Amino acid sequence: EAGVTQSPTHLIKTRGQQVTLRCSPISGHTSVYWYQQALGLGLQFLLWYDEGEERNRGNFPPRFSGRQFPNYSSELNVNALELEDSALYLCASSLWGQGIDEQFFGPGTRLTVL
């Protein structure tokens, strides 16, 4: 069974640009989560989507946004990039709708903002 997939694997952008990261969950999983892992800060929760709706949001500014598509894949958009947005962005999926809340992570997208 294929795991969570993310694209691209690496990305380099400059300050002020916009970026879109993509995630495909494990087949059958309806919940998708986004986390940021910046150097020295640990993993921080960004967003949770389930059945196409945003269910919860972490303490991040509105320039971090996303959506979930009918096939349960998701994208994370970051506008007006800042240097401190450089991080590993991890997507996870779960079977929350079936009462199973273990989250499984994809390999991540490493974003560098110059």
Place this chain on the structure above:
Amino acid sequence: RKEVEQDPGPFNVPEGATVAFNCTYSNSASQSFFWYRQDCRKEPKLLMSVYSSGNEDGRFTAQLNRASQYISLLIRDSKLSDSATYLCVVNGGGGAQKLVFGQGTRLTINP
């Protein structure tokens, strides 16, 4: 106070040793508890969920004490491949589905 606090580490132990990690959490409403391992520059991988009665998976044993808000992980007969960062993770509770990660404890198993 951090929501999830772990032993600071790093731990350097010889192969075959028993290693114990401890973790405390501050949100008494938390419902789900996990241990993940993360290799350098890789994604976290679920090691095991932690249940109130305690659970074991091979060489790994996890315990949960809700009264003390304390979680532990014991690794017996450690292998070189156990070298990684171990993350104590708590689901925020209240249906928030927000995983809160400890800062992680780096473990190195020496031959």
